[in-house]
Amino acid sequence: MKRILIIDDDMDMCSLLGRFLQRKGYETDVAHSGSKGIAKVKDQMFDVVLCDFRLGDKEGREVLQEIKAVNPRTIVIIITGYSDIKTAVDVIKQGAFDYITKPLIPDEVLNVINKALSQSGQTTASTPQLDISGTKKKTAVAATDGEFLVGQSPATKDLYRQIELVAPTPYSVILYGESGTGKEVVAKTIHGFSDRRDKPFVAMDCGTLSKELSGSELFGHVKGSFTGALNDKEGHFELANGGTLFLDEVANLSSEIQASLLRVIQERKFKRVGGTKEMNVDVRILVASNENLQDSYRKGKFREDLYHRFNEFSINIPPLRSRREDIPLFADFFLQKACSELNKNIEGFDKEVVDLFMDYAWPGNLREFRNVIRRAALLTNGTLVNAATLPWEITNRSSYSFNVSDTQPVKNAATAPASANNSLDLKNAATQAEYETIMNVLKQVNFNKTKAAELLKIDRKTLYNKLRMHESQNEVEE
Numbered sequence: 001m002k003r004i005l006i007i008d009d010d011m012d013m014c015s016l017l018g019r020f021l022q023r024k025g026y027e028t029d030v031a032h033s034g035s036k037g038i039a040k041v042k043d044q045m046f047d048v049v050l051c052d053f054r055l056g057d058k059e060g061r062e063v064l065q066e067i068k069a070v071n072p073r074t075i076v077i078i079i080t081g082y083s084d085i086k087t088a089v090d091v092i093k094q095g096a097f098d099y100i101t102k103p104l105i106p107d108e109v110l111n112v113i114n115k116a117l118s119q120s121g122q123t124t125a126s127t128p129q130l131d132i133s134g135t136k137k138k139t140a141v142a143a144t145d146g147e148f149l150v151g152q153s154p155a156t157k158d159l160y161r162q163i164e165l166v167a168p169t170p171y172s173v174i175l176y177g178e179s180g181t182g183k184e185v186v187a188k189t190i191h192g193f194s195d196r197r198d199k200p201f202v203a204m205d206c207g208t209l210s211k212e213l214s215g216s217e218l219f220g221h222v223k224g225s226f227t228g229a230l231n232d233k234e235g236h237f238e239l240a241n242g243g244t245l246f247l248d249e250v251a252n253l254s255s256e257i258q259a260s261l262l263r264v265i266q267e268r269k270f271k272r273v274g275g276t277k278e279m280n281v282d283v284r285i286l287v288a289s290n291e292n293l294q295d296s297y298r299k300g301k302f303r304e305d306l307y308h309r310f311n312e313f314s315i316n317i318p319p320l321r322s323r324r325e326d327i328p329l330f331a332d333f334f335l336q337k338a339c340s341e342l343n344k345n346i347e348g349f350d351k352e353v354v355d356l357f358m359d360y361a362w363p364g365n366l367r368e369f370r371n372v373i374r375r376a377a378l379l380t381n382g383t384l385v386n387a388a389t390l391p392w393e394i395t396n397r398s399s400y401s402f403n404v405s406d407t408q409p410v411k412n413a414a415t416a417p418a419s420a421n422n423s424l425d426l427k428n429a430a431t432q433a434e435y436e437t438i439m440n441v442l443k444q445v446n447f448n449k450t451k452a453a454e455l456l457k458i459d460r461k462t463l464y465n466k467l468r469m470h471e472s473q474n475e476v477e478e
Contacts, residue, residue: 002048004029004048005046006028007031007034007037007049008050008079009032009033011032013104014032015030020110033055033058034057034062037063038067047117048077050079050109053080053087060080075116077099078099079104151329151330155318159315167192167193168194172285173190173286175187182365191244196242199244200239202236203248204236204245205248207252208460214254215257217235218257219237219264219270220272221272225275229273235272240283247287252450255303261306262303262305291450294307319362324358327369328358338373342377346377346383346385349385352386356395360393360394363439
């Protein structure tokens with residue numbers, strides 16, 4: 001196992017980077033001053049030293065010189081928040097392998113370490129790499145399903161830093177975000193970076209289940225406990241024991257289930273529905289909501305004590321429209337995945353398509369973006385995706401305006417086609433009107449499906465079914 005010393009007076013950064021490198025197969029040690037770092041190098045053998053350039057007692061170049069005097073073969077990589085080309089050239093001339101600027105992206109640090117060890121003939125650890133541009137390497141951070149991508153925007157980098165910070169802890173986490181922003185992917189990434197990563201990750205959508213089914217799904221049931229309970233069944237808590245349980249749309253749980261959930265969290269014990277035997281459980285709970293749980297408990301819709309149990313840490317996942325620098329990166333990422341699924345070799349997108357992607361506000365966020373790319377890949381026969389393969393709502397720029405203040409698209413219903421050939425009959429007109437009504441209400445409530453269903457006077461399941469029906473109908477028409 002290769003040994004790495006991190007010298008930095010930022011204790012949080014040392015801790016975060018140290019844990020990350022340990023998960024990648026390295027042994028790490030830290031020193032919070034230049035003098036302590038040099039003392040450790042004199043005492044122990046390190047393969048790589050990561051050293052901050054501006055320390056409280058010494059400059060990085062001084063530490064570099066003293067380390068090289070002790071052991072010229074030690075690889076030294078300088079880290080600094082000051083992006084100065086002259087400094088970079090100087091430290092490399094003096095023997096540093098490379099120079100990395102803050103804020104640090106952990107996988108970028110790992111890439112430099114791997115490169116350094118490879119060039120020195122030593123064994124390297126691995127990090128997932130994704131060549132998504134054809135000319136420039138980007139880094140994809142593998143969640144459980146390989147779909148978490150570290151983008152270039154400040155919002156995405158901040159999101160990743162929060163994930164890295166909280167993942168190794170035992171804290172419960174509330175994930176806030178609009179529909180389609182990737183809350184479950186973030187939850188899987190937290191699980192994948194935690195010490196529970198070798199145990200199960202179990203997800204449950206709380207928004208589509210009745211009170212009876214919620215209890216059965218969470219806690220399991222015994223045979224005969226209710227109509228239809230033909231056999232004993234394990235619940236999600238049993239399935240996730242030792243690992244992580246992710247509860248999506250948690251605000252939709254009934255008050256009775258919330259009370260039962262609170263008891264499980266407090267006592268780490270539960271009973272199956274209809275059962276008498278208590279079972280011990282060790283589960284980390286991550287929850288997601290597209291509505292503010294603090295507002296929910298103030299309105300009496302959610303238990304305040306349960307909210308505080310969950311709220312040991314919270315993360316707001318930004319919508320795609322607020323991290324527009326990442327759109328080309330996500331486009332290439334989703335395209336590569338689609339090509340792999342379809343066994344196609346599509347090189348990229350023509351300029352018009354990229355411009356359309358950048359102009360569109362993506363109300364469905366990453367889920368919508370992924371589906372658009374998959375559809376385009378299916379329809380593309382050449383080497384580049386062109387605008388003809390995109391859905392109407394993206395290609396018809398006149399159908400929406402982009403408001404910078406609220407970054408929401410506003411549809412112009414008068415220009416919407418009733419069908420692909422523009423023939424208008426009564427059935428198509430009614431269908432189109434229903435679709436537009438649903439979309440307008442969704443936009444009004446920031447795509448909160450629970451609130452939208454309330455305003456439309458239908459239940460959530462009906463809303464989901466209608467959205468699926470319209471989505472599939474639009475694909476057929478186009």
